[in-house]
Amino acid sequence: MIPSLSLEITVLLLGILMLLVESFSRSDDKRGLAKMAIGILSALVGFSFFVDPASGNAFYAVDATAHFFKVLALLTTIVVLIMALEYSSVLAKYLPGVTPGAGLGEFYSLPVFTCAGLMFMASAVDFLLIFVSLELVTISFYILVAYMRRHTASLEAGVKYLILGALSTGFLVYGITWIFGLTGETNLAAIQHALATKAVATTPLLFGLMLLLTGLGFKVAAVPFQLWVPDVYQGAPTPITAFLSVGSKAAGFVVLLRVLQPFLGVPGVGVKVLAVLALMAALTMLYGNLAALPQDNFKRLLAYSSIGHAGYLLVAVASVSDTKATFGSAGVAVGFYLAGYLLMTLLSFLVLIVVARHSRGDDILHFNGLAKRSPFLAFALLTAMLSLAGVPFTAGFIGKFLVFAAAVQAGKFWLVAIGILTVAAGFYYYLRIVAAMYWHEPGDTTPITIAPLTRTAIGALTFAVFVFGIFPQPILRQLKDPAPLPATPVHTAAR
Amino acid sequence: MSPILFYIFAAMTLVFAVAVVANRNPVASALSLVVSFLGLAALFVGLDAYFIAVIQVLVYAGAVMVLFLFIIMLLNIQAEERRKINVPAYAAGGLVTVAFIAQLWFVLQKFELGKTAFAPLAEKHVDDVRNVGNTLFSTHNLPFQVIGVLILVATIGVVVLSKRELK
Numbered sequence: 001m002i003p004s005l006s007l008e009i010t011v012l013l014l015g016i017l018m019l020l021v022e023s024f025s026r027s028d029d030k031r032g033l034a035k036m037a038i039g040i041l042s043a044l045v046g047f048s049f050f051v052d053p054a055s056g057n058a059f060y061a062v063d064a065t066a067h068f069f070k071v072l073a074l075l076t077t078i079v080v081l082i083m084a085l086e087y088s089s090v091l092a093k094y095l096p097g098v099t100p101g102a103g104l105g106e107f108y109s110l111p112v113f114t115c116a117g118l119m120f121m122a123s124a125v126d127f128l129l130i131f132v133s134l135e136l137v138t139i140s141f142y143i144l145v146a147y148m149r150r151h152t153a154s155l156e157a158g159v160k161y162l163i164l165g166a167l168s169t170g171f172l173v174y175g176i177t178w179i180f181g182l183t184g185e186t187n188l189a190a191i192q193h194a195l196a197t198k199a200v201a202t203t204p205l206l207f208g209l210m211l212l213l214t215g216l217g218f219k220v221a222a223v224p225f226q227l228w229v230p231d232v233y234q235g236a237p238t239p240i241t242a243f244l245s246v247g248s249k250a251a252g253f254v255v256l257l258r259v260l261q262p263f264l265g266v267p268g269v270g271v272k273v274l275a276v277l278a279l280m281a282a283l284t285m286l287y288g289n290l291a292a293l294p295q296d297n298f299k300r301l302l303a304y305s306s307i308g309h310a311g312y313l314l315v316a317v318a319s320v321s322d323t324k325a326t327f328g329s330a331g332v333a334v335g336f337y338l339a340g341y342l343l344m345t346l347l348s349f350l351v352l353i354v355v356a357r358h359s360r361g362d363d364i365l366h367f368n369g370l371a372k373r374s375p376f377l378a379f380a381l382l383t384a385m386l387s388l389a390g391v392p393f394t395a396g397f398i399g400k401f402l403v404f405a406a407a408v409q410a411g412k413f414w415l416v417a418i419g420i421l422t423v424a425a426g427f428y429y430y431l432r433i434v435a436a437m438y439w440h441e442p443g444d445t446t447p448i449t450i451a452p453l454t455r456t457a458i459g460a461l462t463f464a465v466f467v468f469g470i471f472p473q474p475i476l477r478q479l480k481d482p483a484p485l486p487a488t489p490v491h492t493a494a495r
Numbered sequence: 496m497s498p499i500l501f502y503i504f505a506a507m508t509l510v511f512a513v514a515v516v517a518n519r520n521p522v523a524s525a526l527s528l529v530v531s532f533l534g535l536a537a538l539f540v541g542l543d544a545y546f547i548a549v550i551q552v553l554v555y556a557g558a559v560m561v562l563f564l565f566i567i568m569l570l571n572i573q574a575e576e577r578r579k580i581n582v583p584a585y586a587a588g589g590l591v592t593v594a595f596i597a598q599l600w601f602v603l604q605k606f607e608l609g610k611t612a613f614a615p616l617a618e619k620h621v622d623d624v625r626n627v628g629n630t631l632f633s634t635h636n637l638p639f640q641v642i643g644v645l646i647l648v649a650t651i652g653v654v655v656l657s658k659r660e661l662k
Contacts, residue, residue, distance in 0.1 A: 102660075114642065126638075201605070203601075
């Protein structure tokens with residue numbers, strides 16, 4: 001049994017070690033750094049199963065939810081590093097380097113720090129730690145998005161992300177301030193306790209929650225806070241786009257779930273917050289899926305699709321029961337959906353990076369005839385697209401099924417209706433890629449070579465999409481009975 | 496703090512905060528920011544939070560602003576050119592602002608707790624430097640350490656994004 005914080009500390013030490021090796025080694029080849037990080041992070045996935053459940057404190061919870069999202073963060077970072085290895089030749093072109101490997105060491109180590117932030121966020125149960133770890137993640141993303149300094153699109157994306165990210169942080173902090181002012185606490189369990197025992201005015205509380213939802217809405221890219229997504233996703237280096245659309249989204253949703261928990265049971269508050277969330281979910285599904293229809297650039301299409309998927313996740317969040325203080329089936333749906341979303345999105349981005357490097361472009365027409373150039377890549381992308389669309393026997397189908405089941409259980413039939421309509425729209429634009437790959441003639445017929453590590457990752461992700469689509473029990477078992485917040489605050493003695 | 500002083504300093508903070516955005520000349524913007532921070536520091540003094548007030552002046556109005564002015568002068572940033580006013584963008588921004596202020600006004604009208612005056616602190620002088628330090632290094636140590644990582648990441652970012660030639 002190891003203390004839970006040792007996982008984050010190891011990740012941080014790994015990041016610092018990578019920076020040190022980067023500074024002092026004479027070699028221009030930085031690939032060893034990323035491979036070392038991949039190895040150590042994979043080992044940490046194993047170690048995370050032997051965490052002492054009693055090693056939490058007032059800021060930091062050690063429970064099944066935290067463990068699940070930590071594993072998601074680690075796996076995402078591992079795949080992002082594999083993508084970064086594959087992408088390094090493209091990246092090097094846009095960096096003002098004097099040596100061939102200049103600037104790549106930092107590009108490999110920053111995602112490791114982001115991973116530590118995501119892991120802290122998975123465990124954070126106090127607004128202070130939530131805010132600080134969210135900022136750690138966001139600030140490292142500001143840097144990574146603008147990383148390709150000689151590429152105007154990347155710089156533009158960086159500036160847009162910085163300005164809107166800072167604005168959303170302002171809303172988040174202002175919301176936290178209102179809630180702290182009303183309850184006198186920043187710890188979520190203590191807030192729940194204060195709301196149950198003290199008479200707290202409802203209107204200001206709702207105002208604080210609205211600001212909080214605005215801030216988190218930016219992070220998870222929910223309508224009407226989604227305008228930054230397409231440009232930032234298209235301009236950022238592709239591995240970072242993948243990281244943004246998976247890591248940032250997962251962290252946003254775990255924070256959303258944790259933050260909502262104390263307020264759901266409060267009469268006159270829980271119902272209204274859930275109604276707002278349901279409205280946001282409906283708009284997000286419609287906007288993401290309809291705006292994706294005319295896209296010709298694959299990266300931009302994935303950006304809109306990620307907005308659409310945020311909508312389905314919000315359906316699950318909005319289906320949370322407002323009477324009990326636990327999440328039940330809706331919490332399980334969010335967790336499973338994110339796990340499936342991680343697999344299929346990372347898979348699409350991996351294939352995109354390999355294909356874009358060989359075809360020198362990431363438009364849909366660059367995928368023409370992929371089946372003839374590399375049947376392996378075409379099949380992997382086919383799997384990802386089918387799963388994103390929600391075809392049975394893939395992880396994406398089970399995720400959507402759980403989400404809609406939770407919505408039906410909560411009696412939100414109109415959300416299910418909108419959901420099914422938008423899924424149908426999704427089939428159109430996802431299958432356009434499949435059509436391009438299998439039915440169009442390739443522009444050039446050179447076969448595509450794939451590095452062994454990338455091939456392994458693509459194979460494993462493809463396999464996992466099918467395995468969890470047919471046999472989802474291992475993930476569901478991990479997600480069962482998320483521990484409710486302790487009835488009494490654990491830390492008040494320290495204040 | 497008497498209410499009159501509060502209103503004076505609050506108005507000072509807000510007016511100069513608007514001036515930061517409205518000014519086309521970056522030096523004027525930076526100096527307006529200093530004045531806005533001073534008003535904020537005065538508000539903190541009014542709340543008996545002397546430590547935060549002093550830090551506000553020392554760190555923000557002092558160090559950060561000097562750095563800002565240095566950078567503006569080193570890069571020789573000229574006054575921004577007049578751009579064509581984008582009417583829909585201004586209208587939308589104005590609409591959101593008005594809606595937000597209206598909402599805030601409505602909430603404050605219904606907020607009974609905000610209208611009650613709190614009794615002054617029992618102790619005349621709170622040892623706030625010691626309290627802040629104690630909290631940071633004992634109960635709130637974990638978030639404090641994470642801030643350390645955050646600053647490290649920000650430093651890496653500055654080096655990577657601003658260095659002329661990467662080695």
